[in-house]
Amino acid sequence: MNVDVRKIVVGVEDVRHDGGPKLDKPILKGFVAAIVKNPFAGRxxxxxxxxxxxLKPLGLECSTTLLKAMGGDPKSIEGYGKGSVVGTAGELEHGALWHVPGGYAMRELLGQALSIVPSMTKIGTVGTILDIPLHHKDAAYVRSHFDGITAFVADSPRPDEIMFTLAMATGGRPHPRMGGLTQDQISKWDGQR
Structure with missing residues (x-):
């Protein structure tokens, strides 16, 4: 089966603070979006x-592209997520095709990445905004890393396209104060705690 990619778009945020004290080191949050022709559209x-x-080669290409845009060091990545927006001639299940190729490619590229990759899939029109959930790559219950990034591509997805996205972050929220499991308390290494 042929994967027809119209374009790939990358966006990276350089977060220096969130209204509190300036961070010693900015947090990078980024996304990559691949705009792909939906071979199942309309039927x-x-x-x-x-x-x-x-889609597996595209998952690896997108993961590599995003990691490079975020400095290239897999050890710097603490959080991740994925998602898709299916054009109006498609169905939600078409977006779910990204779970394995996108999620597993990021996990493979990052090395130790034990946590499930959180995801969001929806149907949308051109310019639809996708809020991609993020959480810690090794322990889903690290509360400081419950976050997200907003992705959109102005001319995508067209009715017969799918916008497949991946997201990564070099940290959690800038000023976490809600308690719960912290990154330095990960002990079970089971993907959760």
């Missing part, structure tokens, strides 16, 4: 799983 297809395998 119901029962067996679509073959596209998951076809």
């Amino acid at each position: 119901y297809v029962e067996d679509i799983q073959g596209m998951m395998d076809a």
Whole structure:
């Protein structure tokens, strides 16, 4: 199955503070979006799983592109997430095709990444905003890393396209004060705690 990519867009935020004291080191939060032709647009297809395998190289390309935009050091990445916006001629299940190719590619690239990759999938029109959830890559319950990043591409997705996204962060929220499990308290190394 052919994966027809129209374009790839990258955005990186350099967060220096969030109204509190300036951080010693800014937190980078970034996303990459691949705009892909939806081969299933406009019709119901029962067996679509073959596209998951076809998307695996794109998952690795997007992960590598985003990591490079964020400085290139996999050890600097603390959080991640993914998502997709399916154009109006598609269905939610088409966006779910990104779970394995996107999530596993990031985990492979980052080395130790035990936590499930949080995700959001929705149907949308051109310019639809996608809020990608983020959490800690090794322990989903690290409360300081419950965050997100907003991604959109002005001309995407068209009705017969899917916008597949990945997101990474070099830290959690800038001034966490809500308690709970902290990054230095990860002890079980089970993806949760």
